[in-house]
Amino acid sequence: MATKNEVDLGEDIEKVNEDIGHLWDFLFSPDLWISIGIAALKIFFIVIVALTFVRISRNLVDRLFKRREKGPIRLTERRENTLKKLIKNVVAYVVYFIAIMMILDNVLGFQVGALLAGAGVAGLAIGFGAQNLVRDIISGFFIIFEDQFSVGDYVGVAGIEGTVEEIGLRTTKVLSWTGEMNILPNGNVTQVINYSVHNGLSIVDINIPYESNVAEAEPLIEEIVETLPDKYDFIVGKPEIIGVQNLDVSHFVIRVIAETLPGFQWAGERNIRREIQHKLYQEGVEIPSPRIVMYSGNEKDNILDKNRERGQ
Structure with a gap:
């Protein structure tokens, strides 16, 4: 005669088999x-x-x-x-x-x-805990409404400079010139520098050695800057020679400024600097370099004596 445990085990096995059968029927049911x-x-x-x-x-x-x-x-x-x-x-x-x-x-x-x-x-x-999200959305609305910047503008925001790729209600995407895509919450856009709204200004300083004087250097620079607007479409009008900007140890500095289309001020500086340097090189005006003048002891005493005589 079967024991009670054997009977319970048989009932459990039969129940499991029955459940498996129901599951099988359910899984393969046409309905x-x-x-x-x-x-x-x-x-x-x-x-x-x-x-x-x-x-x-x-x-x-x-x-x-x-x-x-x-x-x-x-x-x-x-x-x-x-x-x-x-x-x-x-x-x-x-x-x-x-x-x-x-x-x-x-x-x-x-x-x-x-x-x-x-x-x-x-x-x-x-x-109550999503204040930053609400701030980002409100800031995004005012960025678009006030036209602070638009897609395609070259801007500086939150310490990042680049081209605006997309403006959303919550985030702004800025592509750096080195290729990084920066995604900024609009709430972090507290100060904007937009380089694409107004014309830019290229500022170029030309170092001229003291062996050449201003009367010789400025006509050469004037000759080349007159041709720049025809060569480069982004240069607006004729660049202007401001004059001697600084006196350094081995050279003096002549400053040239030029108005450019928005966002082209850096390209203007590079091209103006290249054109002027090429012209000066052709005319024999060398680029100045730092110099160290050394005197012997006797020469030093002679120079000091001459300076004292001039002082008298």
């Missing part, structure tokens, strides 16, 4: 796979519609701004690029949010209303 297939088709359809709507909206935004060019309202190219990217991003965020809500509600069966209500209560509590 389950049909419902999964229908849900997958619904999700696929919602995603395709959302992506299509985003693409169509982007094309509409581009056409809208092209038609605006013929209208009475005029926007700068910088501001136009900024607004276009901002509108496209906002539309994409809204469409994707609606698509996710539709998938949760219509496909997966979540109670979106209750979920949103709970999120609202939780958001009220989280909002």
Whole structure:
């Protein structure tokens, strides 16, 4: 006769086998796979519609701004690029949010209303700790509204210099000239240096050795600066020779300034310096170098005696 433990073990095994059978029937039930297939088709359809709507909206935004060019309202190219990217991003965020809500509600069966209500209560509590997020969004709004800078501008913000790639409501992307992409929270943009709004000024100092005098050096520099506006489109007007800026140990300094298009002041300095140096080299004016003059003891005494005689 079987013992009680053996009977209980047999019942447990039979129950496990029964549960496995139910699970097997559930996993390979036609109704389950049909419902999964229908849900997958619904999700696929919602995603395709959302992506299509985003693409169509982007094309509409581009056409809208092209038609605006013929209208009475005029926007700068910088501001136009900024607004276009901002509108496209906002539309994409809204469409994707609606698509996710539709998938949760219509496909997966979540109670979106209750979920949103709970999120609202939780958001009220989280909002007290999300001051930085609110500050970033408000700062981003005023950056765009006040046109502090736009996409394509070369700016200096938060210790970073580069070209603005994108302006969002929360962050700004700045591409450094060395290739780094810097993503800055808009709340950190407390001071902006925008190099792309007004014309720049190239300042070039030319070192001339004392063996050449000002009367010889300035005409040579004047001759070359007259040709620069024709060679370089970004130089606005004829550069101006300010005059002798400084007297150094082995040379004197002649300063040249030139007005350039926005953001081209550094290119102007490099090209002006190269053209003037080439001209001076052709005319035999050498670049000054530091010099050390050494005297022997006797020569030193003779020089001191001559200086005393001159002082008398």
